[in-house]
Amino acid sequence: MKLLQTIAIAFLIITGLQCKKNSNGTDVPGLPPATQSGANTFGFLLNGVPWTPAGNNGSGNNLSIDYDPSFNNGSFGIHAYNVLNNQNDFFYIGTWNINNKSAPFNVDLSNNSNSFCGFYTSINCWLNSNDTLVKAKGSFFIDALDKQKRIIAGRFEFSLEKSGCPIINITKGRFDFKF
DSSP states (O other), rough: OOOHHHOOOOOOOOHHHHHOOOSSSOTTTSSOOOOOOOOEEEEEETEEEEEEBOOOSSSSSSSEEEEEEEEESEEEEEEEOOTTTTEEEEEEEEEOOOOTOOEEEEEESSSSSEEEEEEEOOTTTEETSSSSSSSEEEEEEEEETTTTEEEEEEEEEEEEEESSSSSSSEEEEEEEEOO
C-alpha cells in the first residue's frame, strides 16, 4: 500500500512539474501578450487562427490607432491590415463618447450601437457592423485609459455574418497602445 501511495505522489509531482501555467491566463500562442503598459501590441484569433498586422500594401502603416478626446466626446479607433501569405485582410474597430467613462468599461459592438467594427476578406467581402445586411454581435473592453501616461489597452471579441461571405469570428482580441 505504501509503495502505491509513493508511486502516485511521484507521478503527481512529475506531471505537475511538466505543466506550464500561464501567469495571467491570457497567453495565446501566436498573439502578443495582453498587457496594459503601452507596449504597442495588437492581435486576435480570426476563426481560431492567430492574426496580427503584417506586410505593406503601400498605403501606410499596417497598424494605426487614433484617440481624439475632442471628436464625438472622445473617439478611439484601430485600423490594421495583413497582406502576407496570399491574404489581403483589413480590420477596423472603434467607438466614441468615451470621455466621461473610467476604465475598465465595456462597449457593445452589435448593430446600431455607439461603436463599429468591420473586416474585409481576401475574397472581396466587406463586413461592417453599420451595414443593415450584416449581423454583428460582440464586445469591446477598454481595460486601461490613462490620459496622463497616454496609454489605452483592452480586449475585443465579435462576429460578423453576411450572406455570400464567410462568417468572421474574432476572439481573444487584444491591444495595448501609447497615443
